[in-house]
Amino acid sequence: MLTKSLRNTFLVIALGIFISACSTTAQKTQKKGDDVYTGTDTVKFLATGVADRVFFGTNSSRLTTASKATLDKQADYIKSSKISVVIEGHADERGTREYNLALGERRANAVSDYLMTKGIAKTSIKVISYGKERPVSTDSSALAWSQNRRSVTVKSN
Amino acid sequence: MKKFCISFFSILFFTQASFALVKIDITRGNLEPLPTAVSKFYIEDPSKFSEELKKLNLEEKISETISNNLKRSGLFFIIDPKSYIQSPNIAHVKPTFQDWTLIKAQIMVSGKLVIDEQKRLRVEFRLWDVVGGKEIEGLALFATPQSWRRIAHIISDKIYERMTGESGYFDTRIIYVAESGPKDQRVKKLAIMDQDGYGNKYLTLGNELVLTPRFNPTAQMITYMSYFKNLPRVYLLNIETGSQEVVGDFPGMTFAPRFSPDGKKIIMSFAKDGNSDIYTMDLSSRVVEQLTTHPSIDTSPSYSSDGKYITFNSDRSGSQQIYVMRSDGSNVKRISFGEGLYGTPVWSPRGDLIAFTKIFKGNFYIGVMRSDGSGERLLTENFYQEAPSWSPNGRVLIFYREKKSGKSGAGGGSSLWSIDLTGYNERKIDTPTDASDPAWSGLLSK
Known part of the structure; x- marks a missing residue:
């Protein structure tokens, strides 16, 4: 457990270093969206091999390549099993409550939009934002926050 | 939620033009809160107070609530009531200001409680400028005895307003x-x-x-x-x-x-x-x-x-x-x-x-x-x-x-x-x- 969370931290940090190394412009503050969680802790599965969630960078609703790969699998699964889904959008605890509600909604819609481009009908997707109200990891650490910046796809029928 | 019935029309006694010698400048961080004495209120005719009413201990509770409000504002320092020499009724009717200057109070609050014929609680309060030796504010309020807290807050607002020149925020x-x-x-x-x-x-x-x-x-x-x-x-x-x-x-x-x-x-x-x-x-x-x-x-x-x-x-x-x-x-x-x-x-x-x-x-x-x-x-x-x-x-x-x-x-x-x-x-x-x-x-x- 400990080694696993250490590894996850390492992944987050490693990605951060990689991206900042690629950045050509000098940035004093953290660049938006460069701290996406890439581990597997907290992840559940809609079906074998179909992860239920994707993660986001701070204040960002951009889907990473890895997120898109996850959503491709979700789209295949939703189509083949003819289910409807609710996309829950969540934020970490480091923003103001009202802004986070809007941010969660934006994240859930980024996922919903992507699923629609993969042929899922708008009528079988609902979105809901919980802002920072329903964290999955409850300690106040950079790792927990990265796990909470997420959208979760939930079966609704 | 229970409705409050309080009659507010009631500004009265005292018309003498008065500017207090003491005043609080609210625009600066007030590092020296104003030394204030809040005398216990007194019951004018205890025989009219039912046992139930007496249990409310209003004469103490009202002055305590006012003290706490003023203290929390950070603008007033409440002098320990144990050091007050004058009895609450003397303080309210005709205070001897030397007794209050002795404990370094600059203003003093006094009050009286009456139950009228309609079983309403009448609370009368006075604010005294101890330094200038005069009354600078007075008010009487009527309410059901159960809403005594609101009366204490309204009195607190009145004191805050008189001393700072701005409206208060206690009856909120x-x-x-x-x-x-x-x-x-x-x-x-x-x-x-x-x-x-x-x-x-x-x-x-x-x-x-x-x-x-x-x-x-x-x-x-x-x-x-x-x-x-x-x-x-x-x-x-x-x-x-x-x-x-x-x-x-x-x-x-x-x-x-x-x-x-x-x-x-x-x-x-x-x-x-x-x-x-x-x-x-x-x-x-x-x-x-x-x-x-x-x-x-x-x-x-x-x-x-x-x-x-x-x-x-x-x-x-x-x-x-x-x-x-x-x-x-x-x-x-x-x-x-x-x-x-x-x-x-x-x-x-x-x-x-x-x-x-x-x-x-x-x-x-x-x-x-x-x-x-x-x-x-x-x-x-x-x-x-x-x-x-x-x-x-x-x-x-x-x-x-x-x-x-x-x-x-x-x-x-x-x-x-x-x-x-x-x-x-x-x-x-x-x-x-x-x-x-x-x-x-x-x-x-x-």
Whole structure:
């Protein structure tokens, strides 16, 4: 457990270093969206091999390549099993409550939009934002926050 | 909720033109609070007090409540009642000022309680300038004995007003969200209490998530956000009748509601397809108006006190910043240009300042700036704090903090705090449970 969370931290940090190394412009503050969680802790599965969630960078609703790969699998699964889904959008605890509600909604819609481009009908997707109200990891650490910046796809029928 | 019946018509005895020799300058951090004596009130005719009434111990409770109010303002130092020499009735009728100068009091408060023929409680109070040796304020109030707390608050406001030249904020209430349970399954209820923490009541049962309650100008209505039936929407609650309704018929999440200063409209955000814009709904005509159309997050709107302008936060520049526009949505201007992120702008009831939350280098600040963005001043820094709300006189801000939590959420928790506009007098406000999203009512007796 400990080694696993250490590894996850390492992944987050490693990605951060990689991206900042690629950045050509000098940035004093953290660049938006460069701290996406890439581990597997907290992840559940809609079906074998179909992860239920994707993660986001701070204040960002951009889907990473890895997120898109996850959503491709979700789209295949939703189509083949003819289910409807609710996309829950969540934020970490480091923003103001009202802004986070809007941010969660934006994240859930980024996922919903992507699923629609993969042929899922708008009528079988609902979105809901919980802002920072329903964290999955409850300690106040950079790792927990990265796990909470997420959208979760939930079966609704 | 029980209705209060208090008759306020009653300014009386004393007309002598009087300017006090002592005065409090409220605009500076008052490092030397005014030495004040609050004498115990006295009962004029104890035979008229029933046993039940006597048990309320009003003669002590009223002066204690006044003392606590004045003390919490940070502007008054209450001299220990044990050192008072004069009996309460002498102090009220004809005080010997030397007895009060001896204990270094500069002002003294005295009072009398009477039960009249209609079984009403009549509270008479006087404020004495000990230095100048004269009465400088007097008032008599009638109420049911059960509403004695409000009388104590009104008297406190009168004293504050006389000494500072500004209206008070003691006869007010706080609406907030009471929190309990683990961090990932937080139970949240609407709660209301007097400004000093007494009379705490829950307005919802905690079956659904509720957020961001705010008062209308008469403090009889509350607008808030609820996840009732898992549909996040803005609601309206009448706290006198308990009746509740959804505000408007929006096909998606509505949030961040506030009343317009005349109480006729609700301003809020509506989120659709990943874009949050600002809308108003007129409560009588039900007409909905969209004020912003930008494809970014526009939220946390707040009207100026004259209703002519709206401040809100938006990330249209790429990061969360504060903007001001006319109340019809025109003339949008960004006003925050410091380093970091800016959110939850809220216009002062005095009209001159906007209070906000600032996020900078991983810390959270409560600050104020002028409505053109100049004169930014940060009042307090913390791991997490946000959402300031003004006292009705624009001198104090209430907000909430969250503590950093360790493994599995241990050690976290939320609480209410207040701080003076001067940056001094920071205080925790005690609540029966964890608490967040506080909003201050206007004066109940306007």
